[in-house]
Amino acid sequence: MQGKKFISPGAWFSMIYPSYWNEFEDGEGSFLFYNPDVWTGNFRISAYKGETDYGKKAVRQELKENETASLVKIGMLECAYSKEMFQEEGTYYTSHLWITGIDDLAFECSFTVPKGEDVKEAEAVIATLEIRKDGQKYPAELIxxxxxxxxxxxxxxxxxxxxxxxxxxxxxxxxxxxxxxxxxxxxxxxxxxxxxxxxxxxxxxxxxxxxxxxxxxxxxxxxxxxxxxxxxxxxxxxxxxxxxxxxxxxxxxxxxxxxxxxxxxx
Incomplete structure (x- = not known):
């Protein structure tokens, strides 16, 4: 996927997001992206660090505790996927949720769209997720x-x-x-x-x-x-x-x- 690169504060992870998305203010520890010109959905991502294999354990736990979650594969990542519908000011929306993980990092990704809209944009971003390992030297990057x-x-x-x-x-x-x-x-x-x-x-x-x-x-x-x-x-x-x-x-x-x-x- 071509687009813009995001490396999280603290350099825990990186991802590629569409060039027409921008980052916007969200809650602490959560990062929000969307297209400011033609809104197609809000993409949010949060990352949580734990012990070895924390990422896989988070997926299994979500599948166990959330009856509506199912196992899906996006790129190389296994994700626990679920969705819920809600109404706001007379308009119906769907909030899609993926719990996934790599090594000691678990990710919670959501994409909120008008009801019936697809989630390909969000899936393409999730497929690019990479972790940056502690102690490993990475080349300097401009993002x-x-x-x-x-x-x-x-x-x-x-x-x-x-x-x-x-x-x-x-x-x-x-x-x-x-x-x-x-x-x-x-x-x-x-x-x-x-x-x-x-x-x-x-x-x-x-x-x-x-x-x-x-x-x-x-x-x-x-x-x-x-x-x-x-x-x-x-x-x-x-x-x-x-x-x-x-x-x-x-x-x-x-x-x-x-x-x-x-x-x-x-």
Missing amino acids: PVRLSEIYQINEGFEWVVSIVKQELKKDFQGIEEDLQKLQQVINSGKIGLKKKDEWLAIGITVCTIFANEVEGAEWKTLIDGNREVPVLQYHDQVIDPMKLVWSKIKAGQPCNVVEEYKSILN
């Missing part, structure tokens, strides 16, 4: 930016907006000319040299301004060992907000955000 990193980007930018307002009594809109204001705050010495998160927020903000101003710049999530961070991709360049600012501060070098911004363009 579509996840919600968890979007939150980090937004929080970093909002912190910069607030400190500029607080220190300079000026607005900060996320445009190129705002870099001068940000540099003023840096030059004031208000940000401690050991405040890694705050320097990272500045790096994120420089990248956010770049993404606002320059066509073709796109946020991605970088998965590299234990690092799961937002980075900006611009053509063949991958701009890491951490390296943009914090790496220089940590090394005792001066930080000029205007120059850093120009360096991305060149």
